[in-house]
Amino acid sequence: MPEGDKTTGCEGAPRHVAIIMDGNGRWAQSRGRPRLFGHHAGAKRVREIVETCPDLGVKYLTVFAFSTENWKRTQTEVAGLMSLFRRYITKEARALRDEGVRVRFIGDRVRLDAKLIALMDELELLTQENTRVHLTIALNYGSRDEVARAIKRMAQDVARGDLSAEDVDESTLTRYLDTRVLPDPDLVVRTSGEARISNFLLWQSAYAEYEFIDTLWPDFTADIFEGLVRDYARRDRRFGAVKA
Numbered sequence: 001m002p003e004g005d006k007t008t009g010c011e012g013a014p015r016h017v018a019i020i021m022d023g024n025g026r027w028a029q030s031r032g033r034p035r036l037f038g039h040h041a042g043a044k045r046v047r048e049i050v051e052t053c054p055d056l057g058v059k060y061l062t063v064f065a066f067s068t069e070n071w072k073r074t075q076t077e078v079a080g081l082m083s084l085f086r087r088y089i090t091k092e093a094r095a096l097r098d099e100g101v102r103v104r105f106i107g108d109r110v111r112l113d114a115k116l117i118a119l120m121d122e123l124e125l126l127t128q129e130n131t132r133v134h135l136t137i138a139l140n141y142g143s144r145d146e147v148a149r150a151i152k153r154m155a156q157d158v159a160r161g162d163l164s165a166e167d168v169d170e171s172t173l174t175r176y177l178d179t180r181v182l183p184d185p186d187l188v189v190r191t192s193g194e195a196r197i198s199n200f201l202l203w204q205s206a207y208a209e210y211e212f213i214d215t216l217w218p219d220f221t222a223d224i225f226e227g228l229v230r231d232y233a234r235r236d237r238r239f240g241a242v243k244a
Helices: 024-029 035-056 075-098 114-126 143-160 170-174 222-233
Strands: 016-020 060-067 101-106 133-141 187-190 209-212
Touching: 024 035, 035 060, 035 075, 035 133, 035 222, 060 075, 075 101, 075 114, 101 114, 133 143, 143 170, 187 222, 209 222
Parallel strands: 016 060, 016 187, 060 133, 101 133, 187 209
Antiparallel strands: none
């Protein structure tokens, strides 16, 4: 167990925070730099937020790195992002392991290149015993695509006789999702001033609290993150019920 694994945390902190990391390109362009410069700056910011989680009591962090719709971007940007993902995994792997971070990837890997998939597999294996923070990276991920893939697998099990259609309910579908081993997010944050959820964890976020903030992702500091966590801790969550 890494030194400092015991944390006091913030009372009432969200157990699971999911972040739509938006604004890298605009951040770079506002500085007269290419969009990929912003993506590199954003990748560095992930490390800071991961390191902050234990002190706040956040056990699970899920970040939206690349969506199924992001393939529509220019070939140069897509190629640069894939190269960035490969470098990030290679550079951060041992540090993540040593800091007690367990890394998982969600999304459809079919379209990703073989080298990147191998690095993802290696990082998951390298960190599989860690429990201090659970970092999930959504890569080539789209929630509608995830649900469609889950339903396809479920239908195949019904066809084989491994699952009865009459027994299918909400919990059944959850077991087929990419996130089946994760708790649902308590707090979803989107940076950059956009107020939309962009096909991210639609099923899992049914009862999540949302925060849409103007800060561009490369400017998203640990202090901002802490403020959002503490704001969440003050909320009264009733899940449809009314207090007596």
